[in-house]
Amino acid sequence: MYHDQYSRQQRMSQPPRMLSTKDCAYLTDALSWELLAAKKAYSYASMCSDQQIKHQLEQVSELHQTHYDLLLNHLSSTEHDHNHYSYQNYQQ
Secondary structure, three states: OHHHHHHHHHOOOOOOOOOOOOOHHHHHHHHHHHHHHHHHHHHHHHOOOOHHHHHHHHHHHHHHHHHHHHHHHHHHHHHHHHHHHHHHHHOE
């Protein structure tokens, strides 16, 4: 039942101009999770003697680092856009 209700909802094409406190908390958690996963995979790779497993763990670490960077860059650009928008409204 929940799946049917969820599949009928439409995705937002643009992020909202303002984030709620809950949104900010979730994004902070997501950044923490991605960074922790990247660090753990990197740490495990450095302990690994099997080269195939080591390589896979390094790739996992890079993937999570990429996710972290994407989230951070998106938040930074969203903050810049929001500040620019607010400044333009203030001038009018």
